[in-house]
Amino acid sequence: EGQLVETGGGLIQPGGSLRLSCAASGFIVSSYYMTWVRQAPGKGLEWVSGLYSSGDTKYADSVRGRFTISRDTSKNTVYLQMNSLRGEDTALYFCVSSTGDPGAFDIWGHGATVTVSS
Amino acid sequence: DIQMTQSPSTLSASVGDRVTITCRASQTITMLAWYQQKPGTAPNLLIYTASILQSGVPSRFSGSGSGTEFTLTISSLQPEDFATYYCQQYSSLFPTFGQGTKVEIK
Numbered sequence: 051e052g053q054l055v056e057t058g059g060g061l062i063q064p065g066g067s068l069r070l071s072c073a074a075s076g077f078i079v080s081s082y083y084m085t086w087v088r089q090a091p092g093k094g095l096e097w098v099s100g101l102y103s104s105g106d107t108k109y110a111d112s113v114r115g116r117f118t119i120s121r122d123t124s125k126n127t128v129y130l131q132m133n134s135l136r137g138e139d140t141a142l143y144f145c146v147s148s149t150g151d152p153g154a155f156d157i158w159g160h161g162a163t164v165t166v167s168s
Numbered sequence: 169d170i171q172m173t174q175s176p177s178t179l180s181a182s183v184g185d186r187v188t189i190t191c192r193a194s195q196t197i198t199m200l201a202w203y204q205q206k207p208g209t210a211p212n213l214l215i216y217t218a219s220i221l222q223s224g225v226p227s228r229f230s231g232s233g234s235g236t237e238f239t240l241t242i243s244s245l246q247p248e249d250f251a252t253y254y255c256q257q258y259s260s261l262f263p264t265f266g267q268g269t270k271v272e273i274k
Contacts, residue, residue, distance in 0.1 A: 085263075095203075095211065095254055095265040108261055111169075144210055153258030154201040154216035161210060 052076035052157045054145045059162030062135055070130040070162050072145030077157075079121055083148040084128045085155065086119065088141035088164075098143070101128060113139075135166045170194050170257050174266035180274040187242040189269045191255035195236065199258045202231055202240045205268075206251045214253075215240065245271070 058070040070086070072079075086098040099119040100108045107119050118131040128145060145159040171194035181187050191200065200218045203211035213222045215231035218238055228243045242249055250273055255266040 094268045095205075095256075097263045097265070100261075100263075110262065150222075151199075151201075151216045151220075153199055153263065154213060154222075155203075155211070155256070156213045156216075156222065158210035158212070 052147065052149060054147065054157055054159035056143065056145045056159045056162035059143065059164050061165045061167065063168050064136060064166055066135050066166075067131070067133045068135065068164060069132070070143055070145070070164070072128040072130075072159060074126050074128070074147070077147070077149055078123075079126050079128050079147070080123045083152055084119075084121065085146045085148075086130045087144045087146050087155070087158075088139075089144070089161075090138075090141045093141075096141075099130065132164070135164075137166050140164060140166045169262055170197060170260050170264050172255055172257055172264050172266040174253075174255055174269050176269060177267065178270045178272060180272045181245050182274045183245055183247055185245045185274075187245050187249075187271060189240045189253055189255075189271075191233075191238045191240070191266050193236045193238075193257055197236070197257045197259035198234075200231075200233070200238050201256045201258065202229075203254045203256065204249075204251045205254065211254060242271075 085100040142161040146155040202215040205211040
């Protein structure tokens with residue numbers, strides 16, 4: 051069964067940058083739709099960004115122009131580069147994949163915490 | 169974006185109860201999933217395409233609906249089912265989630 055492990059979270063000042071990594075095992079990330087979903091403290095789930103097997107990318111309005119999703123096939127890893135971070139970006143960021151029904155998120159990582167604060 | 173609205177926001181129930189959660193979309197959708205999330209853990213996919221049970225999920229969970237109104241039903245609530253449930257549409261290129269329904273012990 052596939053697994054996802056996120057790393058790279060931490061405390062960052064407003065306006066700063068951070069890169070999250072998501073290492074996959076048990077499946078090939080470039081073959082499936084990979085996404086990042088975040089959850090602010092005590093709040094619900096928010097889709098952030100998606101990367102299709104074709105290489106096409108999509109972003110939520112709240113992060114478009116500031117975040118970039120990418121992958122390294124040699125490392126079987128997906129990344130989320132986050133620039134110009136704001137307080138409202140503070141959240142637990144989950145790396146998620148759709149290995150079954152496209153768009154239904156069947157494999158979730160444990161999450162990486164990002165805290166944006168001065 | 170397609171807005172997803174769940175009701176109720178909180179539900180108090182007892183073990184053995186039949187529980188129903190509703191999810192309404194702001195426009196017609198065809199692709200809907202349901203997730204369960206327990207505190208401190210990642211969500212877990214329960215149902216996709218509105219009514220198909222994910223492998224390994226107990227059969228007491230079921231999903232139904234079409235168009236703009238969908239339901240998640242737990243036929244007989246078990247102690248491990250107390251959690252927060254989210255619906256998610258993936259008909260659009262921009263997936264959206266409902267705000268969640270917390271199922272609490274009565």
